[in-house]
Amino acid sequence: MNNFAYSRAHTVTDAIQQINSHGHSQFIAGGTNVVDLLKYFITSADALVDINPIEEHHSIEEMEDGGVRIGALVTNADTAYHPLIGQRYPLLAKAILAGASPQIRNMATNGGNLLQRTRCYYFYDANAPCNKREPGSGCSAIDGYNRIMAILGTSEQCIAVFPSDMCVALAALDAQINISGPYADHTIPLVDFHRLPGDTPHLDNNLQPGEIITSIDLPAQGFSRNYSYLKLRDRNSYAFALVSVATGLELEGDVIRDVRIALGGVAHKPWRVPEAEDFLRGKTASRENFGAAADIILRGATGFMHNNFKIELAKRAIIRNSMMALHPETQLPGAQPSL
Numbered sequence: 001m002n003n004f005a006y007s008r009a010h011t012v013t014d015a016i017q018q019i020n021s022h023g024h025s026q027f028i029a030g031g032t033n034v035v036d037l038l039k040y041f042i043t044s045a046d047a048l049v050d051i052n053p054i055e056e057h058h059s060i061e062e063m064e065d066g067g068v069r070i071g072a073l074v075t076n077a078d079t080a081y082h083p084l085i086g087q088r089y090p091l092l093a094k095a096i097l098a099g100a101s102p103q104i105r106n107m108a109t110n111g112g113n114l115l116q117r118t119r120c121y122y123f124y125d126a127n128a129p130c131n132k133r134e135p136g137s138g139c140s141a142i143d144g145y146n147r148i149m150a151i152l153g154t155s156e157q158c159i160a161v162f163p164s165d166m167c168v169a170l171a172a173l174d175a176q177i178n179i180s181g182p183y184a185d186h187t188i189p190l191v192d193f194h195r196l197p198g199d200t201p202h203l204d205n206n207l208q209p210g211e212i213i214t215s216i217d218l219p220a221q222g223f224s225r226n227y228s229y230l231k232l233r234d235r236n237s238y239a240f241a242l243v244s245v246a247t248g249l250e251l252e253g254d255v256i257r258d259v260r261i262a263l264g265g266v267a268h269k270p271w272r273v274p275e276a277e278d279f280l281r282g283k284t285a286s287r288e289n290f291g292a293a294a295d296i297i298l299r300g301a302t303g304f305m306h307n308n309f310k311i312e313l314a315k316r317a318i319i320r321n322s323m324m325a326l327h328p329e330t331q332l333p334g335a336q337p338s339l
């Protein structure tokens with residue numbers, strides 16, 4: 001591992017000053033992703049700026065508009081088990097608890113989860129061509145072993161997926177990401193935060209160099225009565241999603257008044273298709289209607305041989321998860337139904 005300087009920032013201003021004063025520096029929060037990337041020589045840094053001392057980013061608070069603000073430095077575990085999240089946003093708690101392991105969730109922060117890198121095998125193999133790690137070198141996955149790769153929003157340059165569980169629920173909940181930077185503070189909707197690969201696959205998201213994520217805002221509508229998160233994977237724990245689905249429903253009888261469906265494991269960003277949600281509004285919550293919505297969501301999906309199965313799997317997962325959302329009381333917290 002290369003040598004790097006280490007410093008601690010106690011305020012946002014301090015963090016932004018420090019990150020912009022070193023030639024090539026990175027923030028470190030829980031360290032569960034960035035340290036691995038440094039050890040494998042996938043990324044490099046002359047300096048790491050530890051942002052854990054920034055106290056105001058460690059809280060979860062109700063906002064005046066009825067929503068909830070979650071600090072970027074709150075751990076995934078503390079977020080999932082916080083009473084406000086458990087009661088008002090159980091979809092988020094369930095998605096977080098489907099990820100990683102208890103030990104990792106105890107260290108991993110919400111800001112770091114948003115910025116974790118892809119789990120594409122070739123990205124982590126410093127000897128393999130990879131446009132994300134080394135722009136212009138090629139993509140080893142397109143004609144390689146691509147079982148875990150994307151089926152939606154891909155480009156000729158990259159077919160990687162964004163691996164987060166938490167962010168799939170945040171996409172369904174219409175979360176907003178609050179950011180501070182050297183010039184201004186601003187907010188980006190979660191659905192616009194991560195990028196599609198296009199011809200710039202080295203850019204995962206729209207955070208600009210030198211900026212820091214301060215918090216995540218959840219709107220008042222938490223879909224706490226009818227929700228479900230389904231994660232399908234090769235092992236039932238400690239594995240990333242092949243396909244995951246977050247569903248939130250607002251029902252009047254058996255009629256859908258409002259609905260959100262977001263997919264993980266299928267694209268370079270959490271995948272939402274407003275047209276499918278428009279289709280469902282005002283319709284009966286039935287297997288047939290969820291199936292028709294699934295067809296809209298998967299429109300244009302393309303496999304790359306080893307991951308062709310994901311197209312059908314995603315459709316079935318959408319139907320199953322949406323039906324499960326009708327009876328969330330039958331789901332144990334964090335439990336994953338067997339296939």
Ligand SMILES: Cc1cc2nc3c(=O)[nH]c(=O)nc-3n(C[C@H](O)[C@H](O)[C@H](O)COP(=O)(O)OP(=O)(O)OC[C@H]3O[C@@H](n4cnc5c(N)ncnc54)[C@H](O)[C@@H]3O)c2cc1C
Pocket residue numbers: 026027028029030031032033034035051072073076098099100101104107108109110111112113114115116163164165166211212213214238239240241
């Ligand atoms: C074995 C393993 C299994 C896992 N399984 C899953 C899984 O199933 N599902 C899932 O969703 N995740 C999974 N993860 C990923 C895990 O959730 C992330 O590694 C974690 O959320 C990253 O958070 P962190 O605080 O440790 O980030 P760090 O590693 O500290 O940082 C990650 C990146 O974010 C930047 N950063 C961190 N905080 C900020 C901030 N506030 N502002 C700006 N930049 C910042 C850092 O500079 C760095 O580039 C797994 C990880 C491991 C190691």
Ligand code: SF4
Pocket residue numbers: 118120121122123129130131132133138139140141142149157158159160201
């Ligand atoms: S899919 Fe993306 S991350 Fe994977 S090898 Fe190709 S360019 Fe690299």
